[in-house]
Amino acid sequence: MKLAVFVSGSGTNLQALLDAQATGALAPGEIVVVVSNKPDAYALTRARTAGVATELVEHRGLERAAFEAKLVDLLERHRVEAIVLAGFMRVLTGAFTSRFPQRIINTHPSLLPAFPGVDAPAQAITYGVKVSGVTVHFVDATLDGGPIIEQVTVPVWPDDDAAKLHARILAEEHRLLPVVVQRLAAGRLSCQGRVVRAE
Numbered sequence: 377m378k379l380a381v382f383v384s385g386s387g388t389n390l391q392a393l394l395d396a397q398a399t400g401a402l403a404p405g406e407i408v409v410v411v412s413n414k415p416d417a418y419a420l421t422r423a424r425t426a427g428v429a430t431e432l433v434e435h436r437g438l439e440r441a442a443f444e445a446k447l448v449d450l451l452e453r454h455r456v457e458a459i460v461l462a463g464f465m466r467v468l469t470g471a472f473t474s475r476f477p478q479r480i481i482n483t484h485p486s487l488l489p490a491f492p493g494v495d496a497p498a499q500a501i502t503y504g505v506k507v508s509g510v511t512v513h514f515v516d517a518t519l520d521g522g523p524i525i526e527q528v529t530v531p532v533w534p535d536d537d538a539a540k541l542h543a544r545i546l547a548e549e550h551r552l553l554p555v556v557v558q559r560l561a562a563g564r565l566s567c568q569g570r571v572v573r574a575e
């Protein structure tokens with residue numbers, strides 16, 4: 377299954393996927409293109425180093441529909457069948473997500489439905505929760521609201537700040553995301569209503 381990974385920043389989750397791909401652990405998934413909306417995203421360098429094609433689609437100055445039309449065009453060119461959002465910091469509309477039903481997944485640094493949106497680790501610290509974690513979920517038209525595939529908990533320690541908590545969450549994301557991507561690529565995820573099962 378041909379995969380695109382969408383990124384906006386450092387790309388440590390992309391790196392975990394590239395590393396998994398290098399060992400054969402994503403098969404039958406294959407990352408064929410890495411797409412960024414930011415020209416300076418370090419994730420693009422990671423992709424190039426791994427020999428994976430990159431595409432830049434800047435959102436600035438574009439209406440959402442025009443931005444998404446460019447994404448659809450490149451996905452068709454690369455014959456992409458499923459999309460992994462790995463630190464992609466743009467909201468995709470229903471017009472886009474409905475083209476790939478149960479074929480877009482996202483990793484988010486909180487236990488959804490708690491703390492959707494940006495700066496989830498900081499939201500968790502401010503709220504005072506004692507446990508947070510990572511959620512990998514299907515993407516639909518709602519903000520971080522699609523069916524949950526897997527979650528892993530992470531403790532919040534008394535001396536944590538957002539950066540310390542995020543680092544602990546990222547370590548779990550790097551373990552979990554490649555496993556879920558492989559299951560998706562192998563057609564092993566099924567969804568009944570909101571409930572996702574791995575076969």
Ligand code: GAR
Pocket residue numbers: 384385386387388389390419462463464465483484485493494495496546549
């Ligand atoms: C990750 O923690 C990811 O869950 C988060 O951005 C970080 C990207 O790190 N995504 C979101 O907050 C989406 N709402 P990375 O660029 O090092 O993979």
